[in-house]
Amino acid sequence: MTDPAPRRPSAYERYLPHRRWVEVGYWVFFALLAAVGNTITVTMEMTRAGLPFHPAEPAIWEGSSNAVHLLLVPAMVWFTRRFPLHLDTWRRQLPWYVLASGAYCLLHVVAMVGVRKAIYAAAGESYDFGDWPRQLLYEYIKDARTFLGAVLTIEAYRFLLRRLQGEASLLDAPDDDAPPVEPVDRPERFLVRKLGREFLVAAADIESLQASGNYVNLRVRGRDYPLRSTIAALEARLDPARFQRVHRSHIVNLDHVAMIEPLDTGDARLHLKDGSTLPCSRRYRSALRDRAV
Template identity: 65%
Template sequence: MTERTLLSYERYQPWKRVIEAGFWIVVTGVNCVANSITTLMELRRGDSSIQAWEPAVWETSSAVMWLLVVLPAMAWFTRRYPFQWGDWRRQLARYAGASIVVCLVHVVGMVGLRVLAYRTQGMTYDFGPWPRELVYEYLKDVRSFASIVLTMEAYRLLLRRWQGEASLLAEPDEGPPLEPVDRPERFLIRKLGREFLVAANDIEWLQAAGNYVNLRVRGHDYPLRSTIAGIESRLDPRRFARIHRSYLVALDHVASIEPLDSGDARVHLRDGTVLPCSRRYRQDLRTRTGAEPG
């Protein structure tokens, strides 16, 4: 890992959402225009009486549903339930069910938009027999669904490689491990083909993020594939404390605890970071750190 690599990743962060949204807008827009033109050309070859604006309405209504409803929902779903090959049967069933929901939402929404568009022209939109048309649309949508999932997962993998991804040290093939595997003192960080070790003592706090836990080390986050409870059980309880269902904190980095009227608290760290603390962990944290109220 080089400082240049870290800086390039940090410079990307303010533009991340703009670039992500721009990518899907461009892809969906290009697909919409291309499909509108090719559909109109095919209809004109058959001497259809369809007006030129109708294919544009069909494709635009579909694109609007993908952009405003389906894609944001899929981004949330794939973050919440990332596909894991270790449990592929269950995952495949979950994703198959999600593809059906996506198709239904997409079709119902786009048909509604088409009905409204046709009414503005004093016309009636006929979708056709729903059972047959839903099957037809699903065969198209499931391919789009799979392509979008693959694109999102590939992008997230690239980001993790760029950012750096943490893992626990494995037991060696031969001989005893150099340190306890069940209570790791160091974590292996892989970043763009390079590997380096981070001491557990260098971790400032940890945050759950789906099937990952982000390790905060000197201002940088490194995702570790684990649950927050799983990693909590392997960290030294003398050094780390649970403060929230999604957070662990290194006790040496706690500067003060600010109680709130709700019974919860805010944990102020020495570098100025503020983390949430649930009421169930508040008293234990104060006892263990001896921190004065902020």
């Protein structure tokens, strides 16, 4: 009997090893591009207006501004993950984003001015930001656009990743009076969309589930499909005879557990039949051991 052909990695899986470099490279490249472009523009405008300035000043101003923008990207990534912006949540999240844009501007301006003052002081000069209330308003108008653009970029990138990776959803009851395709309270199948195609995944085929922000990743045949839900809400709808919570962020299909490895900390490590592992916290270890016996 011949061994089955190895599964060909998907485009998403081939991208994963390069993902961190692509993400970091994107933000660094555009920060440098903005700094250089704005430096040239400011130099041309000040020369045209006949204003006195040192040739290095536009580079200091724009370099410091874009360097701080770059340093704030991780905070924006965290914020958008903590308060995800979707069509069904944007009204509820909008006040948080307005407050965040103000905080973003304040952090950007304070850090930017601090960097400029340090550079000027090292050259034996002093930097004057001007009238703070007026300048802050001016900077907020610019920073609000930058903040919005970054949010849209982050969300668009996440959307493309989900499309490439594939998304799952629960099958709902039909709109007419016909009976639902499945019991809505105890789904036996999930609808998966990937690159414009749709197919059904049986709940029994799900190897494990992992919480990821406002999504839960369904692990099916070595691939992950994010589902818009919390892990607690999904746990309540899964078959308790088959699925077991093993960690605050993980649920496992007991049929796919090959071995439970105790750890010195009191926790455990689960080895699944596909060779992957999952953490099992001590809070859930006893319940899992009783189920496995």
